[in-house]
Amino acid sequence: MFKSLRNDIPASIVVFFVALPLCLGIALASGAPLFSGLIAGIVGGVIVGSLSGSKIGVSGPAAGLAAIVLTAIGTVGGFQNFLVAVVLAGVIQLLFGVLKAGIIAYYFPASVIKGMLTGIGIIIILKQIPHFFGYDPNPEGDFAFFEVSGDNTFSSLIKTINNIIPGSALIGIVGLGILILWEKVLSKKGKIFQLIQGPLVAVIAGIVFYAFTKSHDSLSIAGIHLVSVPVPEDAASFLGQFSFPNFSVITQQDIWIVAFTLALVASLETLLCVEATDKLDPNKNVTPTNRELFAQGAGNIISGLIGGLPITQVIVRSSANIQSGGKSKMSTIIHGFFLLISIILIPKLLNMIPLSVLAAILLVVGYKLAKPQLFKKMYDLGWKQFVPFTVTVLGIIFIDLLYGIGLGLLVGIVVILIKSYQNSHFLHKEDVSNGVQKLKMTLAEEVTFFNKGAILKELDRIPRDSYVELDVRKTRYLDNDIIEILDDFAYKAKERNITIKLISERGTVVNPPSYIEFFKLRPVTEQFTN
Structure with a gap:
């Protein structure tokens, strides 16, 4: 881990x-x-970062849990x-790890994961534009529509036009210019520009700007447009900011319901972020x-x-880490120590950072997650990739993260069902001799109840007085529902003078009296094994 410190520290x-602003905004x-948001950020960096097997994932308080937490505190x-409930949720997550529930992450389609990253990138951009221009009606952590x-997201953008703060907008533009210049030009000029990152320079420029313009009426930046870290007067007041759980309520039903809810949502959000971060x-770690x-x-x-909010792995911080060149978990751990040291030693200095400068940093992060080229790439991959991707993006923008992912996954499942419906069999029409139409139907390797509709439709269209070869030699799984359909068709075939030749690895049968009897000789999963 220590070999890559020159990348991890910047x-x-x-x-x-x-x-920093996300921890405060989510709280x-x-x-x-x-x-409590800062505590969660510190624990997510130092503790989770140390225990995690992820080299570049960053954990902390998550915007996706904000609504749940807000409701739960009152409940x-x-x-x-x-x-x-937070402590119990952690215990439940430990149990999930023991039960190896982490495998769930691998069952989300790549199109949905890419849609999640793109949707989050767009949300970051839309949510940070008001902060960039000094209009700050909503917390930094509010990512819901x-x-x-x-x-809502778009009404805030409209209101921003009439509520621009000149000082915030100016230093925001300067900060964004520094970030672009640093990445596109200066970072290629020398190692010093790679060691000292553009965001640090932009933040320093913001502090200097605030210090020199606070007495200037037209360019001064009010306190509500600055970072707001709690400033303790002494060690006792610092320690007084910690809260501790009241374990006397541990037997209450509401506590356990909230705990299970937090554990499930936090675990799902973490697993999705893990999958996205790895991509x-x-x-390609x-x-x-499960770890x-x-x-x-x-x-x-x-x-x-110790009084912190619930934690998940967070894609915004993780992607910022990747884009800034983080190589190992040391970047995650060090960022946690930076949070701890800064709120102890320099809270007043932190409170001089304009939110518009931090918004500029997040705008760059958002753009890198949602580059326009990705939409064309997904479109070129075909509708089976593009539709779930688009639905996920729109769901995240207009509802929230988990709903968007859920909708994308639902559409992905529908796509699978459609393709399964289409790929259950192959029907080949051969020549007509002596007035008899000869057809050959070959069933797929796996045929399930999803394929009932397609097979029923095809069998019903077979004309009278036909000769049908039903080839199941490649089939390794045949659902009982399909066997019953074939059995029913055998009865109808007699009425329509259709001859059926069943070809299997176990032999060939003409007009079998009962498909159910034919296939029940072995378990369904082994019925065509020699």
């Missing part, structure tokens, strides 16, 4: 600046103390009661998913015990 700085959107009777402020990884569930569970137990 990357960790970028992830730190991305994570605000969740109705939890702001400090269980307060934040300290809610922390009990309908915002806690009462607006972004230029080194494969994350052990990841174990790491997330341990992180949630510790976070809950």
Whole structure:
């Protein structure tokens, strides 16, 4: 891990600046103390980063859980009661890891995962444009279409036009210019520009701009447009920001319902992010998913015990890590220590960072996730890839992350069913001799109840007085539903003077009296094995 520090340290700085406002914004959107978001970010970096098998995944509080947390805090009777559910959710995740539930991640189509990355990229861009121009009605962590402020994604963009803060917009544009210049030009000029990352320079420029313009009426940036880290007066007040779970409520039913909900949603979101992060990884590392569930569970137990929000692996921070050149888990761990050290030693300095500069960093991250070329690439792959991809993107933009993924997966399943319907068999029409139409139907390797409609339709269209060869030599699985259809067709075939020749590895039979009797000689999965 220490061999790649020259890549990991600059990357960790970028992830730190991305994570800081998101930790605070998600806590605000969740109705939890702001400090709880920072705790989750620190635990996600240091603890989960150390235990995880992912080299470039970054964990912390997740926007996808904000609505659940907001509702749950009220349901269980307060934040300290809610922390009990967080601890229990961590224990349940440990159990998921032991039961090897991580395999679920491999059952999501690539088109849905790519749609998730693209949808998140577009959401980041749409949500950060208001912050970029100084219009900040909603928290940084609010990624849902309908915002806690009462607006939605697009109404906020419209309102931004009439609420531009000149100082925020100016330093945002300058920061974005620095980021583009650094990546496109300066990073290729020398090693110093690779070691010192553009986001760090943009943040320093933002602090300097704020310091020099705070007495200038037209360009000054108000406190609501700056990072807002809690500033403790002394060690006692710092320690006083920690909350601890009230375990006296552990027997309450609501606590366990919230715990299972958090464990399921957090695990699913983590597994999806793991799959997406591995696809972004230029080194194509494969994350052990069961170990990841174990790491997330341990992180949630510790976070809950000291007053933090629930944790998942987060694609925004992970993609920022990858794009900044992170090579090992050290970038994740170091970013966690940066969060811890900064809120202890320099909270006042952090509170001088304009949100518009951080928005500029996130705009670059969002663009890299949702490049326009990807839409053309998915379109060129055909409708079976493009439709689930598009549905996932639109679902994430207009509803939220999990709904979008669910819709994309549902469409992907429908596509599979359609192709299964189409690929159940092959019907070849041969010559007509003596007025008899000769046909040959070859069944696929696996024929299930999904294929009932296609096979029924084909059998019904066979004309009277035909000769049909039914070839099942390549079939290795034949569902009982299909056998019953064939049995029913044998009865109809007699009425329509259709001769059926059944060809199998076990022999050839003309007009078998009963397909059910023919195929029941062996278990269904072995019926054509010699």
